[in-house]
Amino acid sequence: MTLSEGVASAPAGVGARTPSVPRGAAVALDSFSYDDDIVRKFMLATFVWGLVGMLVGLIVALQMVVPALDFAPWFTFGRLRPLHTNAVIFAFAGNAFFTGAYYSTQRLCKTRMFSDVLGRFHFWGWQAIIVAAAITLPLGFTQAKEYAELEWPIDIAIAVVWVVFAVNFFGTLKQRRERHLYVAIWFYIASIITVAILHIFNNLAMPAGWLKSYPIYAGVQDAFMQWWYGHNAVAFFLTTPFLGLMYYFMPKAAERPVYSYKLSILHFWSLVFIYIWAGPHHLHYTALPEWASTLGMVFSVMLWMPSWGGMINGLLTLRGAWNKVAEDPVLKFFVVAVTAYGMATFEGPMLSIKSVNALAHYSDWIIAHVHTGTLGWNGFLTFGMIYWLMPRLFQTRLYSRKLAEWHFWIGSLGILLYVVAIYSAGVTEGLMWRAFDHTGRLAYPDWIETVVKVIPMWWMRAVGGGLYLVGVLMLGWNMLMTWRSRPAVYDVPVIQAPPLTREHREETRAGAPAGAWARFTSLDWHRMWEGRWLLFTVMVIVAVAVASLFEILPTFLIRENVPSISSVKPYTPLELAGRDIYIREGCFYCHSQMIRPFRWETERFGEYSKPGEFVYDHPFLWGSRRIGPDLAREGGKYPDLWHVRHMQDPRSITPRSIMPAYPQLLGNDLDFAGIQHKVDAMAMLGVPYGQAVLQDEAPKMARAQAALIADTIAQQGGPPNLQSKEIVALVAYLQRLGWDATRVAGPAAAPAAGAAGAAAAPKPAGGGAP
């Protein structure tokens, strides 16, 4: 069937708002069909990657209670944890968003997607990126930024594929046949635009090889950028796209319009205005400037209201239809999803309050908070959407409604077990870390005591996660069996709708005064935005960009925010190589390097961290979780041999340690030649490396320092001839941590005297420790 075959005639009264076409003139209808093939593809990818990501999540949960499961260098917690987070966020939730967006955008705009070719490029490009992530992350290629771990070539690929998606999406809006952009579309626009901005600016980096780079930001500024990104990745990848899906699929499933369209408008703009400011609440009591931290807290608390606006709107859409919830597994999933959204978005603002954050930060409480949102909100909304879509996309009955019900109940039980256990673990950890006994000393001075205490809760978490995964397998079986009963050839319905006219003008409300001021105060301009996708998009960009710039620029450009410390010097070439091994193994996922100014932290770890200590840290490695102790003042605490033995077999030092063993570090040769590239890249970023940038100078310095450390280890009774092995670089780095800012008096300060001099110093950081 070709376009413009039909001729419409509408009932009396229709079109009364702006009758630009002469009454009675026949209007040709466009005929078109929707591209549901791309929706089926994304739906299958959602399931496959969800299964993979959640399986890896279960594995890392088990590795925390059975360290023997860290059985290979590429299979340790530090390598698999980013695979889990990236898979569930970008592969599972990402494909779920694309599934729903491709399905609903076509229907809400009454048009086929702008380009089938771009749609397929988007699909296959995104899947290729996920495969690239699944290969590179276990191999240790990482930028060390949470949820932005992928290295620069993959980042470029993400940007390209995202732009293709954006072109296809906005092209679809441009050719739409429905004047008004439904609120779900607004949320999609905000997501697409903001994710692009976040991705580009957080991933600006200096390549030091094909799969190695250093961010252009350092220390405090890098932390600020990362959590501006990290928080808003949650906001604009896991929240706004799913709110868009909720606003489309919830009314479809309930067969009722959204409860309040007015509330959805308020809810949308409030989220866009406020969310972008809230990132610094991830860095309370760190070396971040106080004003930024407080700003983040205030905006986070304000976020509670618009977030609940969405929750209330979702739940009240079911008014008068609650009887359907009892019968329909789709609505059951949606109700729990929206409820979980409400719980998580109450808890988020609460956690951003500094006194609450002081207890919760670095603990499992944050993990519980995240999983309430992801398992409940993202997971269940996705499952509900898939169960609703399956009969429509496969054009047959759902294989088993009963199995879907079982999925719902077993998944709900899984969530409950998971979060109850991990909330308990988080509060327990927070309280044990800060406890003092009656003599005024730490009640639990051995870190391992606080770990062992929560292991039963970690077991319970694994059981909960396992149940959730079983539910996903049920979904897979239901999907397979439904797909098998599909028709031999899918029916492709032809839809007819009239095109939009260019002459359209918005109706002015009756009695509204004339004139520019009157037009502004009548506020009908917002209605104009709602019909103009480009203008609407520009407004979203302005909101996001202004908020971002006014929060970020002062941290970058006003010196008082990061006072410098003259004794802080760059890492030596060997220490830099060791730092990269630390990054490769994902040590920062379990060990923070940020001591907060609390007595319970300074008693345990040492002097609190200062902003000026991190000016050469590309990237920052403050961490967000303490499964092991903080390492900010690790340098000089233990002999070099202690570190060698600890890496070789942590349980030989601490019997109940859950840390993976890294015996391979004693066997792997260090890539000395590659150190020059690392130093050169750092120098390009402004790190004063002096003589070390001369050709082959950095490897020479590194070898000299390595020889000293290897001698020291041998003298302390350790294995001989380690000077060419990776372990010496890691020891050098660990022994340098915290050295510069706190040990500046006396000859021991020698390692801080500069990168060039450090290699030749008689007692360098590694090798000189007591």
Added chain:
Amino acid sequence: MKSLSDVVSGAGLHIYADIALVIFLAVFVAILARVLFTGRSHWEHERNLPLEDDAPTPSTSRDREFPHADQ
């Protein structure tokens, strides 16, 4: 030589963050007013968009210019 950080540090730009916040607040209040001062019926078509999108025939959008059946 002065760096960009030196220039910005001494430029007294702190007030601009406050101005940005005020602008944000003003726009938000305007949108709030827009929403509050329009009747529920004004949004009836928009509310129902997801429910009419599978219709194989033209929807009865009030925004769309149709001829009348009686003409």
